[in-house]
Amino acid sequence: MKLIGVGVGPGDIELFTLKAINAIEEAAYIFIPESRGKSIAYDIARPLLEDKYNIIFLDIPMGCGRDLYKTYAERIFRTSEGKTSVFLTLGDPSIYSTFIYIADEIKNLGGDVSTIPGIPSFIAAAALIGEPLLRKGDKMIVCDSIDEIDLKGLDAVVVLKTLDKEKILNLLEEEGFKYFYIKRCTQKDEMVLTDRDDILKDNDYLSMIIAKRS
């Protein structure tokens, strides 16, 4: 069997690629991760899924262990019966996605995996705030924690799934960066905050900080 990790982009249905749409159309099964009955990947792709009877939801808790990924991979492998299926993933499958860990286990079972790129959330966020990320000669770091990063040589900093925001903002301010907090980019409750106190008050898993040298 083959499992294709399909990036559905950050939220706006118009940010789907043609390749992702075609892969969903042709898939034997459409596996969609959910957590406590909610699935953002499903919400995003919904207009493409309304006539589909081959959707299988997988309740994958965030940050679960390898054993659980293995269990889900076995279920995907068994269900697909040698056919090609897709696994929907928010943003792009190569950036902090659950698909990465599912793919490891599918390969261990002897299955094939591939991915179809999606618009990463930070790329859509750059468009939203109207700030280019990299000019000629610039350097950008993308991370999920700012620990042990030397900001000195960097021109842009992207922190995804922002925890410990106070520490992050302190470091960015010390180094003279301006910053934007972007929440649920291109989704219906999208929001951009730039005020330190407003940012510290907010808590949302689907958020990021983009910082630029001012």
Add this chain to the structure above:
Amino acid sequence: MKLIGVGVGPGDIELFTLKAINAIEEAAYIFIPESRGKSIAYDIARPLLEDKYNIIFLDIPMGCGRDLYKTYAERIFRTSEGKTSVFLTLGDPSIYSTFIYIADEIKNLGGDVSTIPGIPSFIAAAALIGEPLLRKGDKMIVCDSIDEIDLKGLDAVVVLKTLDKEKILNLLEEEGFKYFYIKRCTQKDEMVLTDRDDILKDNDYLSMIIAKRS
């Protein structure tokens, strides 16, 4: 007037987003950068442009100065006559694009600018080589020169428009990274090289190195 920087992705027409296709359809004028009579953005978008009579090519040399960007911005501003036009850009408009500099000058003239994200070449390259870029806890740098970067805390390194490849490969080897050289990703002459000597022999502006801790 308004100028929308439209990311056409790395090469594969299927990696266009619906939003980019719609913006091209609705544009008053379609501005396309070319260099010495060649335009990769045009080659990529060609299937969408065949019935279009509103295409204007701009011969923008790579790395040209601000004066020339200003001249082109003035031409775009004048030609658009208050309407909304698009400017096609390879990959994504926020990553090392000519559009960034054109947008600066359009804003100086009092025009509006916005962007529509495209699949960045390094995101498509990750799919091609089958390597996830960021697992939980990982850090990635994206740059066009590896000078003054401390590779120690990094898990992934993306060097776009690779010059001085020997120096880059030396540094990556010293730090225990495995690397891939990807050329014209998803275009018809796409190529992946992993052998040091093969990489050093090749020369292509549309190439990148992706390195991962092995």
